Amino acid sequence: MSKVHNVAYVRADMLPESPPPPGAAGVVKWLRENLFSGPINTIMTLITIYVVWSVLSAILPWVFNGIWTAGSLNECREIRAARGLDTAACWAVINERWLQILFGFYPTDNPLLARLFYADELAAAGGAEMVFGGGITVTQRVAFVSAMKNELSNSVLFLFGYWRPLAALALLIIAVAPILYSALPRFLLVFSLMYPFVAFFLLWGGSVWLPLLVALGIVAAIMVGRLVSARFGALAGMIAAIVAFLAIFMNPLGFIGVDGLFPLLPQLRSVLDSAMPWGLPYISSDAFGGFMLAIIIGTSGIVLSLPLGIALALGRQSSMPLIKWVCVSFIEVIRGVPLIVWLFTASLLLNYFLPPGTSFDLLLRVIIMVTLFASAYLAEVVRGGLAALPNGQYEAANSLGLDYWKSMRLIILPQALKISIPGIVNTFIGLFKDTTLVVFIGLRDPLGLTNAIRATSEWNGIYWELYIFVGLLFFTFCFFMSRYSMYLEQRLRTDHR
Amino acid sequence: MADVADQPREKFRLGMLLYDVRYRSLTIQVVAAILIMLLLVQLVDNTVTNLAALGKDIRFNFLWSTAGYDINQQLIPFTSQDTHARAAYVGILNTLLVAFLGCILATIIGVLAGVLRLSKNWLIARVMTVYVECMRNTPLLIWILIVFAVMTEATPQPSQFREGGTASMILWDTVAISNRGVFMPRPIWADGSGIVMAILGLSIIGIFVLRYVARKRQEDTGQILPVLPLSLALLIVPVMAAFFLLGRPITLDYPVLGGFNFQGGLQVRNSFIALWLALSLYTSAFIAEIVRSGILAVSNGQTEAAFALGIQPNRTMQLIILPQALRVIIPPLISQYLNLTKNSSLAIAVGYMDVRSTLGGITINQTGRELEGMLLLGIFYLITSLIISGLMNVYNSSVKLKER
Numbered sequence: 029m030s031k032v033h034n035v036a037y038v039r040a041d042m043l044p045e046s047p048p049p050p051g052a053a054g055v056v057k058w059l060r061e062n063l064f065s066g067p068i069n070t071i072m073t074l075i076t077i078y079v080v081w082s083v084l085s086a087i088l089p090w091v092f093n094g095i096w097t098a099g100s101l102n103e104c105r106e107i108r109a110a111r112g113l114d115t116a117a118c119w120a121v122i123n124e125r126w127l128q129i130l131f132g133f134y135p136t137d138n139p140l141l142a143r144l145f146y147a148d149e150l151a152a153a154g155g156a157e158m159v160f161g162g163g164i165t166v167t168q169r170v171a172f173v174s175a176m177k178n179e180l181s182n183s184v185l186f187l188f189g190y191w192r193p194l195a196a197l198a199l200l201i202i203a204v205a206p207i208l209y210s211a212l213p214r215f216l217l218v219f220s221l222m223y224p225f226v227a228f229f230l231l232w233g234g235s236v237w238l239p240l241l242v243a244l245g246i247v248a249a250i251m252v253g254r255l256v257s258a259r260f261g262a263l264a265g266m267i268a269a270i271v272a273f274l275a276i277f278m279n280p281l282g283f284i285g286v287d288g289l290f291p292l293l294p295q296l297r298s299v300l301d302s303a304m305p306w307g308l309p310y311i312s313s314d315a316f317g318g319f320m321l322a323i324i325i326g327t328s329g330i331v332l333s334l335p336l337g338i339a340l341a342l343g344r345q346s347s348m349p350l351i352k353w354v355c356v357s358f359i360e361v362i363r364g365v366p367l368i369v370w371l372f373t374a375s376l377l378l379n380y381f382l383p384p385g386t387s388f389d390l391l392l393r394v395i396i397m398v399t400l401f402a403s404a405y406l407a408e409v410v411r412g413g414l415a416a417l418p419n420g421q422y423e424a425a426n427s428l429g430l431d432y433w434k435s436m437r438l439i440i441l442p443q444a445l446k447i448s449i450p451g452i453v454n455t456f457i458g459l460f461k462d463t464t465l466v467v468f469i470g471l472r473d474p475l476g477l478t479n480a481i482r483a484t485s486e487w488n489g490i491y492w493e494l495y496i497f498v499g500l501l502f503f504t505f506c507f508f509m510s511r512y513s514m515y516l517e518q519r520l521r522t523d524h525r
Numbered sequence: 526m527a528d529v530a531d532q533p534r535e536k537f538r539l540g541m542l543l544y545d546v547r548y549r550s551l552t553i554q555v556v557a558a559i560l561i562m563l564l565l566v567q568l569v570d571n572t573v574t575n576l577a578a579l580g581k582d583i584r585f586n587f588l589w590s591t592a593g594y595d596i597n598q599q600l601i602p603f604t605s606q607d608t609h610a611r612a613a614y615v616g617i618l619n620t621l622l623v624a625f626l627g628c629i630l631a632t633i634i635g636v637l638a639g640v641l642r643l644s645k646n647w648l649i650a651r652v653m654t655v656y657v658e659c660m661r662n663t664p665l666l667i668w669i670l671i672v673f674a675v676m677t678e679a680t681p682q683p684s685q686f687r688e689g690g691t692a693s694m695i696l697w698d699t700v701a702i703s704n705r706g707v708f709m710p711r712p713i714w715a716d717g718s719g720i721v722m723a724i725l726g727l728s729i730i731g732i733f734v735l736r737y738v739a740r741k742r743q744e745d746t747g748q749i750l751p752v753l754p755l756s757l758a759l760l761i762v763p764v765m766a767a768f769f770l771l772g773r774p775i776t777l778d779y780p781v782l783g784g785f786n787f788q789g790g791l792q793v794r795n796s797f798i799a800l801w802l803a804l805s806l807y808t809s810a811f812i813a814e815i816v817r818s819g820i821l822a823v824s825n826g827q828t829e830a831a832f833a834l835g836i837q838p839n840r841t842m843q844l845i846i847l848p849q850a851l852r853v854i855i856p857p858l859i860s861q862y863l864n865l866t867k868n869s870s871l872a873i874a875v876g877y878m879d880v881r882s883t884l885g886g887i888t889i890n891q892t893g894r895e896l897e898g899m900l901l902l903g904i905f906y907l908i909t910s911l912i913i914s915g916l917m918n919v920y921n922s923s924v925k926l927k928e929r
Binding site: 062063065069072073076077079080263347348349350351354360361363364365366367368369372373376377379380381382383384457461462464465467468475489491492495498499502503506507510 | 543550554557558561567568571574576645647648652658661664665666667670674867870871873885889895896902903906911
C-alpha cells in the first residue's frame with residue numbers, strides 16, 4: 029500500500045447500481061403514480077374502488093351462480109331456492125332458446141337432419157320422399173319433424189339444421205377478408221364480387237338459375253359496355269351498357285308495344301328450370317329473423333350505402349347547381365327525419381308511390397330504406413374528408429390533365445376516404461345498431477324475439493338474461509368494427525411520426 | 526387547355542354538347558332535370574291513382590276532428606274530446622320535453638365522463654373507457670328496454686311503502702320510486718308567486734350584466750371581480766327575500782300513500798324516466814368522446830405558453846384551453862343533440878306519448894290518414910333539425926378562425 033500513497037485515488041471500475049429506494053419502483057411506484065398521486069386522487073380512487081366493488085359484488089355472483097339447465101323460469105327459481113342462493117341468473121333460457129335468438133323462425137333443413145340422424149325411422153316411414161315429398165300430409169310431416177327436433181340437441185340443430193345461413197356467414201367472412209386485409213391475394217376479390225349471388229341462393233334458396241342468370245346478365249351488360257367503349261368512346265360505352273342491361277332485365281320496347289324476345293332473362297330461366305330443375309327449397313323473407321336478420325340488413329346496408337354515400341358527397345360538391353341542389357335536399361331531408369319514421373314510411377306508404385299492383389318484400393324495402401338513410405350520413409362524413417383536403421391537391425390533379433373521374437379516383441378520393449375512415453366506420457356501427465329498429469314494423473329482430481320468448485308461459489317475466497345475451501352479440505360485432513377502423517387508420521397513416 | 530379567349534370563335538356544333546367541357550355540364554343537368562321530372566311525375570301519378578283506387582284523397586281536415594283518445598302525460602290540458610291537432614301538439618311538447626331534459630343530462634354525464642377518461646388516475650380512466658365502449662357498442666333500444674325493465678320490475682310496488690313494508694321514500698320522505706312511476710313534490714303556485722319568479726328572472730339577467738361589467742372592468746383596469754360569489758348572491762338573496770316577505774307564496778304538495786297508490790304530488794311515469802335516462806346515458810358516451818377529442822385537440826404548447834406568461838392554472842383553462850377546445854367540441858355536440866331529439870322517437874318501445882305516438886301513431890290508426898300524418902310528422906322533425914343545424918352554422922361562422 030505504501031507504494032502508491034502519493035497517487036490520487038481514481039476509481040477504475042463502475043459501482044454496481046444500487047436498488048431504488050422502496051416505494052419508487054415496481055408495483056408501489058406504479059400505484060403511487062397512477063392511483064394515489066395526491067389527496068384528491070386518493071379519495072377518487074377509493075370512491076371508484078367502492079363503486080366498482082359494489083357493482084361487481086352485485087352482478088358477478090348473479091352471473092356465475094347462474095342456472096344453465098331448467099325448463100322454465102319457475103324451475104329456475106326452485107333450483108335457486110334449493111341451492112340456497114340469493115341471486116342467480118337463469119341462463120337456462122339462453123341455453124334453450126339461443127337458436128331462436130340467432131335465427132328467428134328460419135326453418136331447419138329437416139330432410140338433411142332426418143337422413144343424418146334418423147335413417148332407420150325415415151326408412152320405416154317410407155323414405156325421405158314419403159315424409160318430405162310433395163304428396164305427404166302435413167300433419168304426418170309435422171309429427172315426424174317435431175319428434176326429431178325434441179330429441180336432437182341444440183348444437184346438432186345449429187350445425188346441420190341451419191347449414192345454409194351458417195355457410196352464408198362463413199363465405200361472408202371469406203368474401204370480406206380480402207377487402208379488409210390487403211395482405212391476402214387479390215384474386216380472392218373475384219369471390220367477393222360473386223358473394224352476393226351465392227348468399228342470396230343460400231339464404232333464400234329457390235332455383236339456382238335465378239342468381240346465376242342475374243349475375244351473368246350483369247356481366248354481359250358490362251362486357252357490351254366495354255366492347256363499345258373501346259371502339260366508340262366512354263360515353264357510347266356507358267349508353268350501350270345501359271341499353272344492354274335494360275334489354276336483358278326489362279322490356280325497353282314495351283313502351284311502343286313490342287314484346288318479342290324481351291326481357292331475355294325470365295324466358296331463359298323458364299327454359300333452364302324445366303330442363304335442369306336444380307336448387308334449394310325456397311324460404312320466404314317472412315321466415316327470416318333473429319341476429320341473422322340484423323347481419324343481413326346490416327351487411328347489405330353497409331355494402332350498398334358506401335358507393336351511394338360517396339356519390340352523394342361528390343354530387344354535393346359538384347359545380348353543377350342542379351346536381352348539387354338535388355343532393356343537398358336529399359341528404360338534408362333524409363338526415364332530418366328519424367329512421368323509425370322512414371321505416372314506417374317504407375312499411376305503410378311505399379305502396380302508394382309504386383305503380384298500382386306492384387308490391388315487394390318488406391325485408392327488401394327495409395334494406396333500401398336503411399341504405400338510403402346510412403348513405404345520407406356517409407355523404408356528410410365523406411364531404412368532411414373532401415373539405416379537409418388542401419385545395420392544392422385538386423389543382424395538382426387538374427394540372428396533370430386528369431379528367432374529373434380520374435382525378436377523383438386516383439388523387440382525391442383515396443386521401444379523402446382515408447381521412448374519413450373513423451366517421452365512416454362510426455356510421456356503419458350506427459347502421460348495424462339501428463337494425464334493431466325493424467322490430468317496430470313487424471320484422472323479427474333479436475329484441476322482438478326476446479318479447480316472443482317472454483310471451484311463452486315457461487319464460488314469462490325473464491328480462492336481464494335475454495337483454496344481456498342480445499347486447500353481447502351486438503357489442504361483439506360493433507367492438508370488432510371499431511377496433512378494425514383503428515387498425516386501418518394506423519396502417520394507412522403516411523405522415524412521419 | 527389554352528385560354529378560351531385566344532381562340533377564334535368556333536362555330537357551335539351539336540357534338541360540342543357532349544364533348545366540350547363548356548357545354549357538357551349543361552347537357553348533364555338538362556338530362557338530370559328531365560329524369561327527375563319524370564320520376565316525380567311518375568310518383569305523383571302513382572300516388573293519385575293508388576289513392577283514387579282506395580277511394581281516398583289528400584286532406585288535412587282530420588286534424589280538426591275529435592281525437593277520442595287519452596294521452597297519459599300532458600304538459601297542457603288535454604281530454605279525449607280535443608282535436609287531433611291538439612293531440613299532436615301535446616305529443617310535440619312531450620318530444621321536446623324529453624329531448625331538452627335528455628340534452629342537459631347527457632351533457633353533464635358526457636362532460637364528466639370525457640374529462641375523467643383523460644384523468645391521470647388509471648382506475649378512473651379505465652372505468653370510464655369501459656362505460657363509454659359499453660354504451661357506444663350496443664343498440665340504444667336495448668338500453669331503453671333495460672332501463673324500463675329496471676324501473677318496472679326492480680322497483681317496489683306502492684304498497685311496499687306502507688308501515689312495515691320493505692321500501693321507503695328517499696330524500697327526507699319526499700320522493701318515492703315505485704313501479705308505478707316516480708312520485709315527487711309538486712309546487713303549488715299561490716298569489717305572489719309570479720312576483721318571486723319575475724325576481725328570479727331579473728336576477729338571472731343581472732348575472733349576465735355582472736359578468737359583462739366584470740369583463741369590461743378587467744379589460745380596462747386589470748382588476749378581477751369575484752364573479753362567482755357575487756353571482757350566487759345575486760341569484761339567491763333577492764329571491765329568498767321576496768319569498769319570505771310575500772309570506773311564502775310557493776308551497777310543495779307532497780305525495781302521500783293512500784289506497785293502492787300515491788296521492789298528490791307529481792307523478793313522473795316510468796316510460797318517461799326510462800326514455801330520458803337511456804337517451805341521456807347513450808348520448809353521454811358519444812359526448813364523452815367528443816369532449817375528450819376536443820381537449821386533446823388543443824396542443825400542450827398552449828398550456829405551456831400560458832404558464833410561461835404566468836397565467837394561473839384555472840384561468841389558463843378558462844381563457845386559453847376552453848375557448849379553443851369548445852370550437853372543436855360544439856359542432857359535433859350539437860349534432861349529438863340532434864341525434865338525441867330524433868332518437869326520442871324510440872319512445873314507441875316504452876309507450877311514452879311523443880309526437881310519433883300521437884300524430885304518427887294513434888291519429889293515423891284512427892283516421893286512416895297515413896300519408897298526411899307521416900308527412901306532418903316528417904315536417905316536424907325536419908323543421909326541428911333545420912333550426913338546430915341553422916343555429917350550429919351561425920355558431921360555426923362566429924368562432925371560425927379568421928384567415929387573412
